Amino acid sequence: MNITQSRGAAVRERISRFVPKAITNYPFEILACLIALIIGVPLVLGIAAPTSLLALLPMAAYLAYCVALILGGATLAVGLRVRNAFVIASGLQLLGGSFGVYGLAVIAVSGVATGWLAFGAYCLLSLLAFVRALHFRRLVDIQEGATRIRDKETIL
Numbered sequence: 001m002n003i004t005q006s007r008g009a010a011v012r013e014r015i016s017r018f019v020p021k022a023i024t025n026y027p028f029e030i031l032a033c034l035i036a037l038i039i040g041v042p043l044v045l046g047i048a049a050p051t052s053l054l055a056l057l058p059m060a061a062y063l064a065y066c067v068a069l070i071l072g073g074a075t076l077a078v079g080l081r082v083r084n085a086f087v088i089a090s091g092l093q094l095l096g097g098s099f100g101v102y103g104l105a106v107i108a109v110s111g112v113a114t115g116w117l118a119f120g121a122y123c124l125l126s127l128l129a130f131v132r133a134l135h136f137r138r139l140v141d142i143q144e145g146a147t148r149i150r151d152k153e154t155i156l
Contacts, residue, residue, distance in 0.1 A: 022080050029076055029088060032095050032129055036073030040066055052109040053102065069098045085143075089136035096129030 016024075023030055042048040044066040053062055072094030079087030103122030106115045 026080055026088075028128060028132060029080060029092070032092065032099075032125065033073045033076045033080070035125070036069050036076070036095050036098065040069035040073060044070060050102075050105070052105040055109050056105050065098060065101060068094050072098055085136040085139045089133040089140070092129045092133035092136065096126045096133060099123075099129060100126035 043050070044063070053065060057065065072091050074091075075087060075094060076091030079085075079089075079091050099122045103119045103126060106122065107119040109115070110118070112119075
């Protein structure tokens with residue numbers, strides 16, 4: 001039994017050497033960024049067009065949605081790269097709104113009977129993105145508060 005456990009531990013250790021720390025530390029953010037970019041880039045290029053959004057939105061609003069999706073994903077990727085909580089929160093807020101819009105569009109076009117699963121998935125992504133954005137905004141608030149306290153201590 002110890003041999004199996006030690007083999008498993010050795011395999012996990014080897015695998016962990018190749019997994020970037022960002023994937024381990026920020027799995028939801030990586031997933032949201034990939035979803036946004038994989039969906040947004042083909043939409044803005046005209047390669048794919050969801051009928052739910054095209055049926056509900058005028059072309060200018062549709063393009064704004066596509067740009068918001070790509071901009072949110074790119075902002076999130078940059079924030080993760082430079083490790084800036086404010087930039088990560090901004091990207092997550094853009095993505096949260098974009099995911100929510102798509103969830104509402106699916107339910108509006110497909111109806112509750114057929115679109116409830118996609119609606120639930122996208123609304124859950126939206127909710128999680130907003131919750132994570134609140135988390136990162138709170139981290140920024142805490143850091144700013146700590147800086148103000150430190151400044152007051154040095155003045156006194």
